[in-house]
Amino acid sequence: MNESTPVVVEQDFETSVECLWSAITVAEQMKKWFFQDIESFEPQVGFSTRFNVQIDENKNFVHLWKLTEVVPREKIVYHWCYEGYSGESFVTFALSGDEQRSSLKVTHVGLDNFPKDVPELSRESGLQGWNYFIKSSLKDYLSSDN
Structure with a gap:
């Protein structure tokens, strides 16, 4: 496997697709399981945000996200890069369920x-x-009482 091989992670949940959608698109919920420094998030094409993830006193990774595709309760795609570093990537969240x-x-x-x-x-x-x-x-977040 080389660096150009996409990272793919799949998981099933004992919750509705509506609850899963909220967990990945509502900033207050995202802060509880994803990145606590996300200030805002709107599941709309064109929405962009930036926030810092500090690894230690010398390493900061300012995340730059821009949403390129949104299909409510089905899919959301981020253009993902880091301030001060070359390169760009895309992350797709694909949902299914009932x-x-x-x-x-x-x-x-x-x-x-x-x-x-x-x-x-x-x-x-x-x-x-x-x-x-x-x-x-x-998974832990969705199986708790939130």
């Missing part, structure tokens, strides 16, 4: 576009991060 069960498939393409000398931007780091966010953090 009133009782739902599934999410996250696909992150373009990780090979980021600098090779920054371990936090590698495909391996992306795979670990998405597995944590979707299979652990989001």
